[in-house]
Amino acid sequence: MGSSCQSAARTMADVIARRPVLEPVLRTFEPLLEARDGLVSRLAEEIRTTGFHLPAFQRERAVSGVPLMADMPVTGLAPAMRHAAEIMLPLLFAQQVVAPHAAALEEFFLRSVEEGKADARENLAEAMLNGSTEAFAGIADRSGIPPEVLAFAADFVVSPVLRALVWQGVSEEEDFPWEEEGVWREGYCPVCGTFPSIAWLDRPSLDEKNAYLSGGGGKKHLHCSLCGSNWKFRRGVCPSCGKEGDGVMEILRESSGARGERLDWCTQCKSYCPTVDLREREGIPHMDAMAMGMMHLDMVASHRKLRPLKPSFWNMF
Ligand SMILES: [Zn+2]
Ligand SMILES: [Zn+2]
Known part of the structure; x- marks a missing residue:
């Protein structure tokens, strides 16, 4: 989405102007999103000095559906995670569900890094990247933090580190290699x-040099809130179960004033993903803030017994 997208604060202000009822909850998350965005370039610089970098992109691996960070050695990420935790934890402690576990979270994330020793923070990052719920539960158990609290905090500590890796690994001007037509066809993130x-x-899109429309618009992109990546996805396909065809994907939206905000849901597996059609609004919203700003639709989905494609703290009712 690059630099042209709105700040989290701007997108949240837009949402609040239209849906004041969301103000209290959005206000508590605004500092978290803003701090995370502010951390990314600093962490990228820090990670660069350690020599840690994204694995090289391999087309064949991507075509067969293997994310870039799958099996990535995470040894060496602990200092960046500690740095991220120093900034993010005090802000997280403002959340009611997190506050009672402040001491255990500090003990876990802020302990000093010991060279050559296995690091629980790196194990945690590894468990998240491998989607290993068992390993994750074990770490939560050993550190005395309820798994749902650790998951919530870990998202905000690991996310800026992964974003920094993506940010320093690929230049802004180039297209990301996984964006090339036909390379990545999965509903999950090509990076994490x-x-x-x-x-x-x-x-x-308007071709600036030749002043003609080079793309008709309406292409679907998916956004990962953990590592910040975006990728193209076929519109008629369910990102969760992969089914496609007439009647597989349905749209749920408010009858008026939706400004392109809607839920795309699958009639086969009942999963849904909030979706925003940029052709129906001005500007490019901050996608992580926008996802939170659509929680009124998450409630509608919950009543209809649909399940979120990506469970988040605000759509687990
Ligand atoms: Zn990702
Ligand atoms: Zn499905």
Whole structure:
């Protein structure tokens, strides 16, 4: 989405102006999103000095559906995770569910890094990247933190580190290699393997030099809220179960004033993903803030017994 997208604060202000009822909850998350965005470039610089970098992109692996960070050695990430925790934990402690576990979280994330020793923070990052719920539960148990609290905090500590890795690994001007047509066809993230928190449909693009429309718009992109990546996805296909065809994907939206905000849900597996059609609004919203700003639709989905493609703290009712 690059630099042209709105700040989290701006997108949240837009949402609050239209849906004041969401103000209290969005206000508590605004500092978290803003701090995370602010951390990414600093962490990228720090990670660069350690020599740690993204694994090289391999087309064949991507074509067969293996995310870039699958099997990535995480040894060496602990200092960046500690740095991220120093900034993010005090903000997380403002959350009611997190506050009672402040001491245990500090003990876990802020302990000093011991060279050559196995690091629980790195094990945690590994468990998240491999989607290993068993390993994750074991870490939570040993550190005395309820798994759902650790998951919530870990998202905000690991996320800026992964975003920094992506940010320093690929230059802004180039297209990401996984964006090349036909390379990545999965509903989960090509970089970290997580399911998307939100989807967006793009606008028609104007070729600046030749002044003609080079793309008709309406292409679907999925957004990963963990590592910040975006990737193209076929519109008629379910990102969760992979089924496609007439009547597989349905749209749920408010009858008026939706401004392109809707849920795309699958009639086969009943999963849904919030989606924003940029052709129906101005500007490019901050996608992580936008996903939170659509929680009124998460409630509608919950009543209809649909399940979120990416469970988040605000859609687990
Ligand atoms: Zn990702
Ligand atoms: Zn499905």
